[in-house]
Amino acid sequence: MTTTVLQTETPGESLQIDAAVExxxxxxxxxxxQLPNRIVMAPMTRSMATDELVPTEATAEYYARRAAAGLLLTEATIVRADGQGYPNTPGIxxxxxxxxxxxxxxxVHEEGGRIFLQIWHVGRVSHPVYLDGGTPVAPSAVPLEGRVSRSEDLQYGTPRALRGDEIPAYIESFAEGARNARAAGFDGVEIHGANGYLIDQFLHFHTNRRTDAWGGTPAAMVRFAVDVVDSVVDAWGDAGRVGLRLSPGAYFNMEGDPRDAEVFRLLLGELSDRGLAYVHTGIFDDAMIFEELDGATAGAFLREHWNGTLIGCGNYQPETGAEAIEGGRFDALALGRSFLANPDLVAKTRVGDALRAYDASMLEDLV
Ligand SMILES: Cc1cc2nc3c(=O)[nH]c(=O)nc-3n(C[C@H](O)[C@H](O)[C@H](O)COP(=O)(O)O)c2cc1C
Structure with missing residues (x-):
């Protein structure tokens, strides 16, 4: 291993760092x-909250063990009861x-860390079992096919299209979530605008078939996301404590459309002067090419059209992520599965120790 010596903020103290990840x-x-390093823990749903959707002591210890990250992003946390689509996901x-x-x-703060709450509404990615028998809501009544995640045989179905006069209350729920996150002591919030959930459903032609003020043209399709951002920034009182996760390429719970790129170009342009903390790529594998994004990966598309800080994510390892930062492809690296498998990921990465491989059976425990 080649090492680099990095001076710390403490006079006279220095750290040996594996040069490949410097x-x-x-x-x-x-x-x-101010983040002490560029390693971010990616948001990961754990389905370990109580039946009242409250995080537990075990949740606190799980995040505290990973506090050496530059920034921790929590599991997606629902802002209102009809935003649930998976068992035991926490609320706010x-x-x-x-x-x-x-x-x-x-x-997390006792351990010296920083943590943002990821605020979320699943929209159509739900089932009446999570909604007291109610129907999932979405921009449009476009059916979702497939088996309900973490169920034996339940099938997704057709959501109910939100009426125009209901939409402001959904925007307000994100703002309320941000106010509550602040009251709970978070350092900021990440708005979950990615992965085919409610905000993303407004941003893609496949799921937004509206012809009113919230759909039909790119300008109308970005309005829900922009209004959520503005309301959340207003609720927090500092745009620099608000991040946004986006999936410009439709890859999860929806289909791509060649017109989607224009929606995301417009959105990123509109948000460019808001002073947001960052945009974060929502993707499982950032090597995936999207024809509808002019043949780019999600990360490359965001880098091209977003003028602020970008957190990259999606099947990176510390070395490949470090290379991407060095090459200017993004500014910080979010790691999901490897952070789940290695609570001591930051310490191991610093000295070049091998990481334990992730395996889905690790989801059974909050360690
Ligand atoms: C178990 C699990 C749960 C996830 N839950 C969320 C989530 O709540 N919110 C979110 O934005 N992404 C979620 N993701 C996606 C991750 O944030 C990340 O994009 C993905 O795992 C790719 O990064 P990786 O290759 O470093 O794991 C989840 C991923 C996994 C493996």
Missing amino acids: PLFRPLSLGSL WNDEQVAGWSRVTRR
Whole structure:
């Protein structure tokens, strides 16, 4: 291993760092936060909240163990009851949930870390079993095919299209989620605008067939996302504490359309002067090429059209992510599965130790 010596903020103290990953250990200003390194824990749903959708002590310890990350992003957290689509995913709309999350932020801060809450609504990716028998809501009544995730034999179905006069309340729920996140002691929020969930459903032609003020043209299709961003920024009071995850390429729970690229170009342009902390690529494998994004990967498309900080993600290892940062492809690296498998990922990466391989059976425990 070739090492580089990195001076720390403490006078006289220095760290030996594996040269292959040194770009990950350069500090980064992210909005109004200073990150000591560029390793971000990607948001990962764990389905380990209580039946009241409250995070537990075990959740607090799980995040605290990973506090050496430059930034932790929590599992997606629903902003209202009809935003649920998976079992035992935490919420952030009532006092018990705020109290549960306060334990998490306290433990992470005790360990010297920084943590953003990922705020979420699944839209059509749900089933009446999660909604007290209700029908999932979405921009348009476009059926979703396939087996409900983490169920034996339930099938997704056709959502109910939101009426125009219902939409402002959904935007407000994201703002309320941000206010509650602040009250729970988070350092910021990441708006989950990716992976085929509600915000993303407004941004793709496959799932947005509206012809009113919220669909029909790229300008109308970006309105929900832009209004959510503005309301959340307003609720937090500092755009530098708000990030946004996006999937310009449709890859999960929806189909791509050649007109989608224009929607995302417009969205990224509209958001460019808002002072957001970052945009984050929502993808499982950033080597995936999207014809409808002019033959680019999701990460390359975002880099081209977003003028602010970009967090890259999607099947990277510390070395390949460090190379991408060195090559200017993004500014910080989010790691999901490898961080799940290695609570001590930052320490191992620093000295070039091999990481334990991820395996889906690890989802059974919060370690
Ligand atoms: C178990 C699991 C749960 C996930 N849950 C979320 C989530 O709640 N929110 C989200 O934006 N992405 C979620 N993702 C996607 C990850 O954030 C990330 O994009 C993906 O795992 C690719 O990164 P990796 O190759 O480093 O694992 C999840 C991924 C996994 C493996």
